[in-house]
Amino acid sequence: xxxxxxxxxxxxxxxxxxxxxxxxxxxxxxxxxxxxxxxxxxxxxxxxxxxxxxxxxxxxxxxxxxxxxxxxxxxxxxxxxxxxxxxxxxxxxxxxxxxxxxxxxxxxxxxxxxxxxxxxxxxxxxxxxxxxxxxxxxxxxxxxxxxxxxxxxxxxxxxxxxxxxxxxxxxxxxxxxxxxxxxxxxxxxxxxxxxxxxxxxxxxxxxxxxxxxxxxxxxxxxxxxxxxxxxxxxxxxxxxxxxxxxxxxxxxxxxxxxxxxxxxxxxxxxxxxxxxxxxxxxxxxxxxxxxxxxxxxxxxxxxxxxxxxxxxxxxxxxxxxxxxxxxxxxxxxxxxxxxxxxxxxxxxxxxxxxxxxxxxxxxxxxxxxxxxxxxxxxxxxxxxxxxxxxxxxxxxxxxxxxxxxxxxxxxxxxxxxxxxxxxxxxxxxxxxxxxxxxxxxxxxxxxxxxxxxxxxxxxxxxxxxxxxxxxxxxxxxxxxxxxx
Ligand code: ADP
Ligand code: MG
Ligand code: ZN
Numbered sequence: 185x186x187x188x189x190x191x192x193x194x195x196x197x198x199x200x201x202x203x204x205x206x207x208x209x210x211x212x213x214x215x216x217x218x219x220x221x222x223x224x225x226x227x228x229x230x231x232x233x234x235x236x237x238x239x240x241x242x243x244x245x246x247x248x249x250x251x252x253x254x255x256x257x258x259x260x261x262x263x264x265x266x267x268x269x270x271x272x273x274x275x276x277x278x279x280x281x282x283x284x285x286x287x288x289x290x291x292x293x294x295x296x297x298x299x300x301x302x303x304x305x306x307x308x309x310x311x312x313x314x315x316x317x318x319x320x321x322x323x324x325x326x327x328x329x330x331x332x333x334x335x336x337x338x339x340x341x342x343x344x345x346x347x348x349x350x351x352x353x354x355x356x357x358x359x360x361x362x363x364x365x366x367x368x369x370x371x372x373x374x375x376x377x378x379x380x381x382x383x384x385x386x387x388x389x390x391x392x393x394x395x396x397x398x399x400x401x402x403x404x405x406x407x408x409x410x411x412x413x414x415x416x417x418x419x420x421x422x423x424x425x426x427x428x429x430x431x432x433x434x435x436x437x438x439x440x441x442x443x444x445x446x447x448x449x450x451x452x453x454x455x456x457x458x459x460x461x462x463x464x465x466x467x468x469x470x471x472x473x474x475x476x477x478x479x480x481x482x483x484x485x486x487x488x489x490x491x492x493x494x495x496x497x498x499x500x501x502x503x504x505x506x507x508x509x510x511x512x513x514x515x516x517x518x519x520x521x522x523x524x525x526x527x528x529x530x531x532x533x534x535x536x537x538x539x540x541x542x543x544x545x546x547x548x549x550x551x552x553x554x555x556x557x558x559x560x561x562x563x564x565x566x567x568x569x570x571x572x573x574x575x576x577x578x579x580x581x582x583x584x585x586x587x588x589x590x591x592x593x594x595x596x597x598x599x600x601x602x603x604x605x606x607x608x609x610x611x612x613x614x615x616x617x618x619x620x621x622x623x624x625x626x627x628x629x630x631x632x633x634x635x636x637x638x639x640x641x642x643x644x645x646x647x648x649x650x651x652x653x654x655x656x657x658x659x660x661x662x663x664x665x666x667x668x
């Protein structure tokens with residue numbers, strides 16, 4: 185940040201809820217499928233069709249509200265937000281009014297030392313999270329004469345999370361977005377897929393002279409469909425504002441779109457052209473009421489939250505902050521890790537999860553839930569390495585792939601394939617002797633001071649032992665031989 189200026193950022197996040205059916209009808213809620221296959225008179229907006237609220241969406245909103253330590257409003261009302269667009273068949277979106285089901289929550293992120301002077305945790309307010317329905321999708325690319333409309337997404341439940349103007353840099357916005365993303369995925373209320381639009385973000389950005397109490401004029405940047413885009417767009421806007429402030433240029437509140445290819449934002453509409461949505465209460469839906477019992481019942485289903493779990497993983501398994509963060513990418517991933525760690529060794533389990541397991545998931549496009557490897561099997565493999573029955577290399581190169589192929593348990597594979605590590609001192613001494621005899625010149629050079637050749641000898645012995653010899657023993661015995 186340029187000295188003398190301060191950025192003020194607030195994010196609005198749209199979270200698609202992982203309910204089975206849509207917000208106000210029984211149509212399937214899911215990405216993909218033939219265009220308009222998942223529609224009915226309600227989500228097509230046919231006259232006379234009546235909406236019925238999906239209580240599962242309410243439960244999910246409550247879960248988030250509780251996780252954010254927010255106030256849950258016992259009574260809130262749905263409104264109609266009117267605008268005309270081909271993918272909005274009713275001509276209005278049903279959303280919540282001035283009172284939202286979730287209000288005044290907060291989430292804690294590390295502060296950005298570049299703008300705050302230290303990384304102390306900062307509390308970011310959540311102004312509100314309200315329930316609403318998604319619109320359909322317009323496709324302008326299929327034809328240059330027509331717009332095609334797919335209403336499978338029309339009526340899908342959304343939770344819009346409005347964050348307070350408490351973020352002070354693009355880095356903080358990024359961390360905040362990550363924290364909320366992790367939270368909704370952890371709670372199992374969203375699949376978190378930004379590319380498919382299940383987790384979308386608009387960024388409000390303004391800049392003010394440092395020390396000013398009043399906020400500067402803000403812009404709202406739309407179409408930020410990746411974490412990277414959010415960060416880049418905010419950085420871009422911050423610099424643009426500062427340049428204008430320095431030149432004394434006046435600017436107005438507006439909506440801008442992020443062009444990821446060009447790496448810049450473009451004006452879409454100014455405040456003067458802002459729409460009048462003619463909000464009014466939705467007459468076809470009763471008020472949403474939530475009882476204290478319902479809140480308590482939901483509270484009992486709240487899982488251990490990511491931040492608390494991160495601290496526990498670090499403490500219980502001796503992990504770094506980074507490792508714990510990576511393991512917490514989803515609840516299932518962290519659960520799998522803990523199952524392996526409890527049956528083997530925490531540090532090794534973390535290495536396997538972030539190494540071979542992650543690589544396998546990436547390569548196969550699978551999730552940990554569908555990985556065909558029981559956590560107990562990975563634990564057994566780690567134990568075999570710990571017990572020095574096999575070395576780490578054999579575990580990674582031979583046993584792990586065989587486990588994935590379903591060739592049996594780790595122990596069975598080691599036995600069947602004869603992979604057990606040779607830890608027999610006598611056998612290794614014989615190998616060492618053979619290797620030294622076969623390379624007299626290298627031995628002379630080594631004795632003359634070429635230390636690099638030690639690696640060469642280790643390599644030759646490992647090779648002679650077909651990779652199965654205990655590397656520590658090889659080193660030890662070689663050193664002893666050289667000392668003679
Ligand atoms: P709307 O987008 O409907 O106008 P609000 O005025 O409530 O709604 O603002 C929405 C978002 O804009 C919130 O996330 C809030 O934190 C953020 N925001 C409000 N004022 C500013 C500002 N001056 N600079 C940056 N963000 C702001
Ligand atoms: Mg807005
Ligand atoms: Zn429907």
